[in-house]
Amino acid sequence: MAPSSFAKIALAAKVGVWDLYYTLANQVLPLRKVGSVTPEGHPGAGGKWPEFVPPKDGDSRCSCPALNAMANHGILPHDGKNISFEEMNHKIRATYNFGPSFCYFVPNYAAGMLNKTYGKDTFDLAELDLHNGIEHDASLIREDIYFEPDQSKPHVQFIKELLAEATGKDENGKAILTIEDLSRYSSKRRADARAKNPEFTLEKIHKTFGSSNASTLLTIFGGRVEDLETILLEERLPEGWESRILESYGLTIITFNAKTVNPVEKGIDEEKYLAEKKKAEEAAAGAPTEGEASSIAK
Numbered sequence: 001m002a003p004s005s006f007a008k009i010a011l012a013a014k015v016g017v018w019d020l021y022y023t024l025a026n027q028v029l030p031l032r033k034v035g036s037v038t039p040e041g042h043p044g045a046g047g048k049w050p051e052f053v054p055p056k057d058g059d060s061r062c063s064c065p066a067l068n069a070m071a072n073h074g075i076l077p078h079d080g081k082n083i084s085f086e087e088m089n090h091k092i093r094a095t096y097n098f099g100p101s102f103c104y105f106v107p108n109y110a111a112g113m114l115n116k117t118y119g120k121d122t123f124d125l126a127e128l129d130l131h132n133g134i135e136h137d138a139s140l141i142r143e144d145i146y147f148e149p150d151q152s153k154p155h156v157q158f159i160k161e162l163l164a165e166a167t168g169k170d171e172n173g174k175a176i177l178t179i180e181d182l183s184r185y186s187s188k189r190r191a192d193a194r195a196k197n198p199e200f201t202l203e204k205i206h207k208t209f210g211s212s213n214a215s216t217l218l219t220i221f222g223g224r225v226e227d228l229e230t231i232l233l234e235e236r237l238p239e240g241w242e243s244r245i246l247e248s249y250g251l252t253i254i255t256f257n258a259k260t261v262n263p264v265e266k267g268i269d270e271e272k273y274l275a276e277k278k279k280a281e282e283a284a285a286g287a288p289t290e291g292e293a294s295s296i297a298k
């Protein structure tokens with residue numbers, strides 16, 4: 001049953017209070033130790049993930065690489081079917097160290113989106129691809145649904161372009177994606193998809209979802225390009241991998257939005273991307289730049 005507006009507001013208020021509590025508690029509790037972020041007794045503890053088995057025909061997969069990877073490792077059912085929303089809550093908490101408030105809220109939101117009941121119903125991964133539910137146009141790692149109805153397919157060209165944008169370096173000189181890199185590539189995806197897709201839509205809420213999903217690449221996955229190649233192209237968790245979030249209560253919604261999602265969204269500028277693209281095309285064609293053209297005219 002779809003939640004009423006009152007139920008939606010009550011859920012957001014409850015989660016907001018919880019999230020504030022976890023955010024404050026994280027300030028005083030000790031950090032988890034590197035190497036022991038995934039809890040003992042959970043798949044992935046000590047960096048040992050269950051065997052990776054790619055999906056076979058008939059398995060259900062979706063537009064979310066993080067959930068697909070969990071199914072590929074058998075943390076969620078390998079066929080991607082009949083998953084309870086509560087099961088997803090507890091498993092994303094242990095696998096990725098997102099905060100308990102996020103892990104409760106997003107599956108609840110998904111249940112509402114699918115007209116299902118959080119505490120009772122199940123879903124198949126592919127159901128999450130409901131267009132303009134959470135899934136939307138101009139994603140960073142999927143072609144728009146207008147061009148590719150199967151949203152479970154990683155779009156290799158976009159993933160390679162995205163990772164090639166990385167300008168950061170870690171302490172060992174390895175490539176790291178930054179907030180600015182993510183904003184720049186999102187500007188390109190939005191402007192290109194807007195120009196190319198005759199059925200393009202991107203409401204404000206879907207811009208926010210887009211920046212939130214993309215921001216997990218910087219937070220949970222630490223922006224590490226080497227890891228992201230495996231996670232995004234194969235939908236596999238690398239051997240020895242663990243969430244980069246060390247806080248005891250995980251990544252809370254407040255911290256996620258304040259430190260990453262909002263700065264990523266704020267930095268997205270389609271007009272700047274289009275102006276730079278035009279300039280580069282003119283330079284490549286040998287045409288006079290705007291400044292040169294006006295001096296010729298004089």
Ligand code: HEM
Nearest residue numbers: 063064066096106107110134135136139140141213216220
């Ligand atoms: C609570 C469960 C979750 C649900 C229901 C969910 C659902 C989705 C959906 C529907 C998309 C496609 C959005 C689009 O069109 O771009 C998506 C994308 C994505 N999600 Fe999830 N997700 C969940 C949890 C997670 C977690 C825990 C992570 C990270 C650890 C994550 C990382 C991503 C990434 C990186 C994308 C790709 C963004 C892009 O293409 O621009 N998701 N998710």
